[in-house]
Each structure stands twice: as structure tokens, then as C-alpha cells.
Amino acid sequence: MxxxxxxxxxxxxxxxPATSLTVAAQSARVNATDSVNxxxxxxxxxxxxxxxxxxxxxxxxxxxxxxxxxxxxxxxxxxxxxxxxxxxxxxxxxxxxxxxWVRGAKEKAQVRGAKGKGISLNVCALGGSVGTNGKIKAQVIEVQSLQELAALPADKVKGKLVFFNRPMNPLYIETGRAYGEAGDQRRSGAAEAAKRGAVGALVRSLSLAHDDFPHTGTMRYEDGVAQVPAAALSTNGADELSQLLKADKNLTVELEMSCQTLxxxxxxxxxxxxxxxxxxxxxxxxxxxxxxxxxxxxxxxxxxxxxxxxxxxxxxxxxxxxxxxxxxxxxxxxxxxxxxxxxxxxxxxxxxxxxxxxxxxxxxxxxxxxxxxxxxxxxxxxxxxxxxxxxxxxxxxxxxxxxxxxxxxxxxxxxxxxxxxxxxxxxxxxxxxxxxxxxxxxxxxxxxxxxxxxxxxxxxxxxxxx
The missing domain is CATH 3.40.630.10 (Zn peptidases)
Incomplete structure (x- = not known):
């Protein structure tokens, strides 16, 4: 030991000095006792x-x-x-x-391009989100941050789904720091998207892993701002959607969520x-x-x-x-x-x-x-x-x-x-x-x-x- x-x-x-030896000895005994305990x-x-x-x-x-x-x-x-x-x-x-808050039936999302063929995405509702009241279908605009969204002209956002695709920073040794920095898009993305006239928000999952698991988590609405649905995409799904958007900026995503607050x-x-x-x-x-x-x-x-x-x-x-x-x-x-x-x-x-x-x-x-x-x-x-x-x-x-x-x-x-x-x-x-x-x-x-x-x-x- x-x-x-x-x-x-x-x-x-x-x-x-000799006058201090008693204090030092007492300190030593305390530390020895603490080590044993x-x-x-x-x-x-x-x-x-x-x-x-x-x-x-x-x-x-x-x-x-x-x-x-x-x-x-x-x-x-x-x-x-x-x-x-x-x-x-x-x-x-x-x-x-x-x-x-209850999630309801399993969420569904599909990407549809010019040929109309659907590609499923792994999604889940963010905690506290409203549902879609059936299905919503809209074009998608991809951004990396709340600041980039705020700088876009209103007509580029109105009626669309805003796709927040900023990943966690992999260079930080402390992953909690990366999580904290990327979390604003999950917490506030839907409210900021609604301010610009969007019909909903899609958010890249807060994870450094590349897999098919969407990550839920809490999000917030703001008083006086329309409440629009918000869903998390798995990191693989976010990467796939981003690549598809590069090839077809007019593609649409169809989203269905039945969550509600009781x-x-x-x-x-x-x-x-x-x-x-x-x-x-x-x-x-x-x-x-x-x-x-x-x-x-x-x-x-x-x-x-x-x-x-x-x-x-x-x-x-x-x-x-x-x-x-x-x-x-x-x-x-x-x-x-x-x-x-x-x-x-x-x-x-x-x-x-x-x-x-x-x-x-x-x-x-x-x-x-x-x-x-x-x-x-x-x-x-x-x-x-x-x-x-x-x-x-x-x-x-x-x-x-x-x-x-x-x-x-x-x-x-x-x-x-x-x-x-x-x-x-x-x-x-x-x-x-x-x-x-x-x-x-x-x-x-x-x-x-x-x-x-x-x-x-x-x-x-x-x-x-x-």
C-alpha cells in the first residue's frame, strides 16, 4: 500500500524546526488514516x-x-x-x-428528389417539439450555424425546412466542450428558423460518432414565435442529406411526427x-x-x-x-x-x-x-x-x-x-x-x-x- x-x-x-514537528506528525497521521479508510x-x-x-x-x-x-x-x-x-x-x-411530453408513434422522414423516389432518413423528434399534424413536405436549406441562418435573405428560408448541419468539433480532447458549443442549434434552431418563416428544423445529432442513431434532447420555443416541428437526424443521415443537396438543391423532405405536450x-x-x-x-x-x-x-x-x-x-x-x-x-x-x-x-x-x-x-x-x-x-x-x-x-x-x-x-x-x-x-x-x-x-x-x-x-x- x-x-x-x-x-x-x-x-x-x-x-x-522542532516547534513544528508535532503539527507535521499530526498531519502525517491524518493522511495515513485517510489513506487506509x-x-x-x-x-x-x-x-x-x-x-x-x-x-x-x-x-x-x-x-x-x-x-x-x-x-x-x-x-x-x-x-x-x-x-x-x-x-x-x-x-x-x-x-x-x-x-x-410524449413522443407518440415512431417518427418518419423521407428525402424525395426530382425523380420522386423516397430515401428514408433516421430521425427522432427533439424533446418538447410539436408534432407535424400529419405530414409536412418542404424543400431544405442547409446552414452551419444560427448566425448563417440569420444572414440569409428571408425568401431563401420562408416555407422551407432549415437543416442545421454543424458537427461537434473533433479536435477538442474534452468532448463535453464540443457538445456544449454545438448545442445551440438543437436548443434554439427551431425558434430561429420560425422567425425566418421556416416550417420546421432538422438538426444534426450531437455526436462525434458516425452511425444511424438519432440523438434526441431538449429544445426551446420562444414566446411570440411560431412553434414549428424539430427533429434530429443521425450523423449518417445528416451526411447523406448534405450530399444529396449538393446534387439537387430542389429536393424535398417529408416529415411525420406525432409528439405532443400534455x-x-x-x-x-x-x-x-x-x-x-x-x-x-x-x-x-x-x-x-x-x-x-x-x-x-x-x-x-x-x-x-x-x-x-x-x-x-x-x-x-x-x-x-x-x-x-x-x-x-x-x-x-x-x-x-x-x-x-x-x-x-x-x-x-x-x-x-x-x-x-x-x-x-x-x-x-x-x-x-x-x-x-x-x-x-x-x-x-x-x-x-x-x-x-x-x-x-x-x-x-x-x-x-x-x-x-x-x-x-x-x-x-x-x-x-x-x-x-x-x-x-x-x-x-x-x-x-x-x-x-x-x-x-x-x-x-x-x-x-x-x-x-x-x-x-x-x-x-x-x-x-x-
């Missing part, structure tokens, strides 16, 4: 981890869990029952009203907690979002984050590490198309005048852990970075300033630090928001290592505070 922090502390002690957490996770089997049950028995759906309701009961079986100090629900539905965040042994009024939250898109099982997005968050509590209990501060696992509802759960959690915390020390979120998949991103003032970030050596032996010692997470974002100003769990994201956007996001894409060992990394950092936060 290696103790990087212990070794470093002992070397420093040799150079200190963190090893206990990892041993428990790797030998007896429950994240993988919990995920198997969530995805296999319930599947996709879009807010407002019967499956989302089943997932709430599953989360509550699962945490009750863990013997936590408290398990409860937080009521929240959520949107209820009245809002009552749902819940699921909360389980272990009370702190010394500072029960100081709260550390860890969570993932229980809802998912409806195309698949929502395994990586974000079933993995939910089971890892619950596993944090189990790992602390099983390792005999009673947290000094209260640790609370939250399965947030409605991250995908509204963030109502995260907002409600922060609203209730503020109303109750709760003291949140930190909040952590896992919403980047269940891949190999790499570290954490910290959204806090520089001094707090440096405080957390002092623990990096304890994580290096486990491959998760990359602790940097950065984004905490969507569901914990509303806690900004209440919590001293918002922390994002980071894992290897190179494969994430191949399956994100697609029919390919299934349980078989999750590796047991990677998933359990991630839960252990989260539990280890929360153990340190609970012991030392910020």
Missing part, C-alpha cells in the same frame, strides 16, 4: 459493490423514464424502496410538478440521508437525475449517476465510516427537459435555511473515473486539491476548477462548493440521448470505481469540511 501524502508529510517534517471504501466497492446490480434492475425492470411518464413514477418508487432497504437514517420524497404531472425527488455524527446541520448532497429520455433504458444518462449516489451512502456504512456531517443522496427528477427537480430541491433547502457545505453530481456516464471539477472560490478549490495525492493511486486525482452540474446548479450561493464527478467522456456522446443507451454499455468495474471515488471525496469533505 502506498501513502503519497504520508511520505510527503514526513519529508517536510525533516526540514521543519479510502482503501476500505475501494475494497468494499470492488468486492461487494451494489451499483451495477441496482442499475440492472432500474434499466431492465423500468427502462426509459421521461418526466411525467408511468416509468418515471415507477422509478420514484424503486428509488425510495431501494434506499429504505439500505437502512438509512431517513428516506423521503420531495413533490415537484414536471412537464409531460398537462403537467406531479412527481418527486427521492432523498435518502445519513445524519452527521458531529455536525448534523451541515449537509453534503450527492446526486444524479432519475429521469431519462424515452428512446432507451437511460443507463449512462443518468442511471449510473443515481446508483453511484446511493452507493456512496452504502459504502460509507459498510466501511464503518460514520460521516461527521450529514450526507444526503438525491435522485433528481426532470433534469432532461426542465430541471424542475434541482430547482425544487434548492428552493426547499433555502426555505428550511439548511446549511449546505457542498453538493456533488454524477451526470457524465459510468465510465472510468478521472477526478472532479470544482465550482467554488479559488481558496476552496485549493483546499480540495490538497487531497489529490489520496486519489492518484486510483486514477481519479485530476481535481480542477470547473462546472459542478445541472441539478446542483441552483444551490450556487447556498453551498460552498459544487462538485462534478468526472469520468472518461470519449464514448459518452456516442450513446447520449439515443436508443443505444442501454445497460450492456456499462462496465461493472468502471461503474463501481466511480462510486468509490465519489464516496472517498465525500468522506474527506465530511471529516474536514471546507
Amino acid at each position: 502506498r501513502f503519497p501524502s504520508l511520505c510527503r508529510s514526513l519529508l517536510l517534517a525533516a526540514a521543519l 479510502i482503501r476500505k471504501i475501494y475494497d468494499e466497492a470492488l468486492a461487494r459493490g451494489q451499483s451495477y446490480e441496482n442499475l440492472r434492475e432500474l434499466t431492465g425492470r423500468i427502462g426509459g423514464r421521461l418526466s411525467g411518464s408511468p416509468q418515471a413514477e415507477q422509478a420514484v418508487q424503486w428509488g425510495k424502496t431501494t434506499m429504505e432497504k439500505m437502512g438509512l437514517d431517513r428516506v423521503y420524497l420531495q413533490e415537484v410538478m414536471v412537464p409531460h 398537462p403537467e404531472v406531479k412527481s418527486y425527488n427521492v432523498v435518502g440521508e445519513i445524519k452527521g455524527s458531529k455536525y448534523p446541520d451541515e449537509i453534503i448532497t450527492v446526486g444524479g437525475h432519475l429521469d431519462s429520455w424515452d428512446l432507451a433504458q437511460g443507463a449512462h444518462d443518468d442511471g449510473t449517476g443515481c446508483v453511484q449516489s446511493m452507493e456512496v451512502l452504502r459504502l460509507l456504512k459498510a466501511s464503518g465510516l460514520r460521516p461527521e456531517r450529514t450526507v444526503r443522496a438525491v435522485l433528481f427528477m426532470n433534469e432532461e427537459n426542465g430541471t424542475r427537480g434541482g430547482n425544487k430541491y434548492a428552493e426547499l433547502a433555502k426555505a428550511a435555511q439548511e446549511k449546505h457545505l457542498a453538493a456533488m453530481e454524477s451526470d457524465g456516464g459510468g465510465f472510468t473515473p478521472r477526478g472532479f471539477s470544482i465550482e467554488a472560490d479559488p481558496a476552496t478549490v485549493r483546499k480540495v486539491q490538497q487531497w489529490e495525492p489520496l486519489f492518484v493511486p486510483y486514477g481519479s486525482g485530476d481535481i480542477t476548477p470547473g462546472h459542478g452540474g445541472t441539478d446542483i446548479g441552483p444551490l450556487k450561493g447556498q453551498a460552498k462548493a459544487l462538485i462534478g464527478y468526472n469520468c472518461d467522456d470519449q464514448r459518452y456522446f456516442d450513446i447520449h440521448h439515443t436508443a443505444a443507451d442501454t445497460f450492456d454499455k456499462v462496465n461493472r468495474r468502471e461503474l463501481e470505481l466511480g462510486g468509490a471515488s465519489m464516496a472517498a471525496l465525500i468522506y474527506l469533505l465530511s471529516k474536514y469540511g471546507l
Whole structure:
């Protein structure tokens, strides 16, 4: 067993005056104890981890869990029952009203050229889109950005389908950065197209993969702007349509979608907690979002984050590490198309005048852990970075300033630090928001290592505070 922090502390002690040796020795003992306890957490996770089997049950028995759906309701009961079986100090629900959008029958799209022969495209409606009310058929104009659309003459756009075909930038090492930059066309493309008189929008899927899976995701309309249908094309379909347009600029696309928005539905965040042994009024939250898109099982997005968050509590209990501060696992509802759960959690915390020390979120998949991103003032970030050596032996010692997470974002100003769990994201956007996001894409060992990394950092936060 290696103790990087212990070794470093002992070397420093040799150079200190005698009056400082006691402090250095105390620091060394703390680091040695922490190394041993963190090893206990990892041993428990790797030998007896429950994240993988919990995920198997969530995805296999319930599947996709879009807010407002019967499956989302089943997932709430599953989360509550699962945490009750863990013997936590408290398990409860937080009521929240959520949107209820339904996809309806499978979407259809065909390209028709001068000869009238139809070529099918792989498409899916973007979340929140209106339907086509039967079929719409229109010529297509291809653009690379919202800015290019805005610069076009009105007569070039009116009555057409606007095809947004800007790919994610493959040159970025961090794929999340590429996703964020390309996401404006999905979120706002339909509204901007409608402002120019278009009848709908087609959007290249947000993925670096070249395949036939269309990627859904939320989109937004604007008040006072006509609501036109919006669909995602698979990356292969987008490439094919672009090539066909080069040969025939007058071709048309026929689109059929039956999606619609229904009245809002009552749902819940699921909360389980272990009370702190010394500072029960100081709260550390860890969570993932229980809802998912409806195309698949929502395994990586974000079933993995939910089971890892619950596993944090189990790992602390099983390792005999009673947290000094209260640790609370939250399965947030409605991250995908509204963030109502995260907002409600922060609203209730503020109303109750709760003291949140930190909040952590896992919403980047269940891949190999790499570290954490910290959204806090520089001094707090440096405080957390002092623990990096304890994580290096486990491959998760990359602790940097950065984004905490969507569901914990509303806690900004209440919590001293918002922390994002980071894992290897190179494969994430191949399956994100697609029919390919299934349980078989999750590796047991990677998933359990991630839960252990989260539990280890929360153990340190609970012991030392910020």
C-alpha cells in the first residue's frame, strides 16, 4: 500500500524546526488514516459493490423514464424502496410538478428528389417539439450555424425546412466542450428558423460518432414565435442529406411526427440521508437525475449517476465510516427537459435555511473515473486539491476548477462548493440521448470505481469540511 501524502508529510517534517514537528506528525497521521479508510471504501466497492446490480434492475425492470411518464413514477418508487432497504437514517420524497411530453408513434422522414423516389432518413423528434399534424413536405436549406441562418435573405428560408448541419468539433480532447458549443442549434434552431418563416428544423445529432442513431434532447420555443416541428437526424443521415443537396438543391423532405405536450404531472425527488455524527446541520448532497429520455433504458444518462449516489451512502456504512456531517443522496427528477427537480430541491433547502457545505453530481456516464471539477472560490478549490495525492493511486486525482452540474446548479450561493464527478467522456456522446443507451454499455468495474471515488471525496469533505 502506498501513502503519497504520508511520505510527503514526513519529508517536510525533516526540514521543519522542532516547534513544528508535532503539527507535521499530526498531519502525517491524518493522511495515513485517510489513506487506509479510502482503501476500505475501494475494497468494499470492488468486492461487494451494489451499483451495477441496482442499475440492472432500474434499466431492465423500468427502462426509459421521461418526466411525467408511468416509468418515471415507477422509478420514484424503486428509488425510495431501494434506499429504505439500505437502512438509512431517513428516506423521503420531495413533490415537484414536471412537464409531460410524449413522443407518440415512431417518427418518419423521407428525402424525395426530382425523380420522386423516397430515401428514408433516421430521425427522432427533439424533446418538447410539436408534432407535424400529419405530414409536412418542404424543400431544405442547409446552414452551419444560427448566425448563417440569420444572414440569409428571408425568401431563401420562408416555407422551407432549415437543416442545421454543424458537427461537434473533433479536435477538442474534452468532448463535453464540443457538445456544449454545438448545442445551440438543437436548443434554439427551431425558434430561429420560425422567425425566418421556416416550417420546421432538422438538426444534426450531437455526436462525434458516425452511425444511424438519432440523438434526441431538449429544445426551446420562444414566446411570440411560431412553434414549428424539430427533429434530429443521425450523423449518417445528416451526411447523406448534405450530399444529396449538393446534387439537387430542389429536393424535398417529408416529415411525420406525432409528439405532443400534455398537462403537467406531479412527481418527486427521492432523498435518502445519513445524519452527521458531529455536525448534523451541515449537509453534503450527492446526486444524479432519475429521469431519462424515452428512446432507451437511460443507463449512462443518468442511471449510473443515481446508483453511484446511493452507493456512496452504502459504502460509507459498510466501511464503518460514520460521516461527521450529514450526507444526503438525491435522485433528481426532470433534469432532461426542465430541471424542475434541482430547482425544487434548492428552493426547499433555502426555505428550511439548511446549511449546505457542498453538493456533488454524477451526470457524465459510468465510465472510468478521472477526478472532479470544482465550482467554488479559488481558496476552496485549493483546499480540495490538497487531497489529490489520496486519489492518484486510483486514477481519479485530476481535481480542477470547473462546472459542478445541472441539478446542483441552483444551490450556487447556498453551498460552498459544487462538485462534478468526472469520468472518461470519449464514448459518452456516442450513446447520449439515443436508443443505444442501454445497460450492456456499462462496465461493472468502471461503474463501481466511480462510486468509490465519489464516496472517498465525500468522506474527506465530511471529516474536514471546507
